[in-house]
């Protein structure tokens with residue numbers, strides 16, 4: 001059980017207000033444009049300390065405990081464009097944790113501080129055309145030439161890829177192959193040899209830009225390496241735990257709001273001489289979703305406690321990501337179904353919600369990849 005303090009509640013109110021003003025007020029326009037002004041939005045969140053909440057105050061972070069990250073996740077999950085919530089989560093919890101944990105003070109000063117402030121937009125570059133679920137199959141390579149890396153290869157599906165000032169790049173730095181010989185490198189996008197090959201046209205998360213990136217003899221100082229050369233895979237696996245938890249926190253917020261809105265609609269909508277919500281068939285489905293949401297919320301609280309206690313949260317993060325993605329899909333289906341034709345038109349929220357939530361069972365590790373991880377952990381230990 002988490003005892004929420006006044007400070008927690010104030011932070012929740014602050015983010016809810018910010019989501020309303022900085023995201024929801026413009027969401028329709030940015031969804032239609034297929035892009036949102038990341039620098040503007042991240043700056044607004046950076047100014048109130050919502051990026052790098054837990055990071056070291058020496059580099060501009062908030063030095064707070066993990067409950068605040070959960071609150072941030074739940075509140076951005078209530079945004080009317082989940083693509084913008086995802087883009088923001090990339091900045092706060094997917095592209096920057098490794099730099100915070102393993103980067104040198106100089107690297108943090110140059111790249112982490114402006115990311116926390118919202119002055120620089122970041123991206124996480126792991127997936128490639130031939131390596132998504134199987135991260136060990138990546139081929140992008142950095143070859144050392146004196147004090148520089150020379151990088152060649154490509155990355156696919158990169159969120160914020162069109163607007164990023166730097167990418168946390170996972171690439172090969174030796175010929176060892178498999179899980180070995182990878183490193184994480186901070187790659188500034190204004191370097192020669194970097195280009196955006198294309199912008200992807202997606203089913204959902206439409207306000208978030210997603211790009212294919214190309215690296216052609218791109219030169220980056222070796223001092224931009226995050227942590228130990230050759231430990232990139234392991235560091236990225238760590239970073240994935242943050243990514244999966246912030247995704248699960250968002251889904252709690254998203255499902256909670258969708259449940260409230262759907263119930264309200266069904267109270268108002270009349271059919272067969274009564275509100276639609278009077279039908280037990282509908283009540284039971286929504287009650288079942290609400291029960292699953294409650295279990296998930298408590299699971300997330302347990303994850304927060306484990307994280308704050310410095311424990312390995314791999315199992316928590318994997319269970320949370322898998323079950324929250326499935327619950328969000330179920331909620332999205334119910335929202336469209338129970339709104340009838342009104343759920344199928346772009347004028348109303350369920351249509352976008354349906355498209356956006358579909359990503360969560362694919363991005364950040366597909367459901368099957370979560371199951372594969374769980375099957376390998378105790379108590380199954382396959």
Ligand SMILES: Cc1cc2nc3c(=O)[nH]c(=O)nc-3n(C[C@H](O)[C@H](O)[C@H](O)COP(=O)(O)OP(=O)(O)OC[C@H]3O[C@@H](n4cnc5c(N)ncnc54)[C@H](O)[C@@H]3O)c2cc1C
Pocket residue numbers: 090123124125126127131132133134156157158159160202205210359361362363364365366367368369372
């Ligand atoms: C909108 C969007 C944003 C993204 N943002 C980023 C980003 O910012 N940075 C980044 O690096 N990546 C990003 N990704 C990539 C994302 O993480 C990958 O799409 C995901 O990991 C799946 O990889 P893949 O698409 O190559 O699918 P594949 O690896 O080809 O897998 C296809 C499907 O096969 C099934 N599958 C895979 N493995 C197994 C298995 N072992 N057993 C059974 N079934 C399996 C799953 O259903 C999976 O969906 C993003 C993707 C999207 C769509």
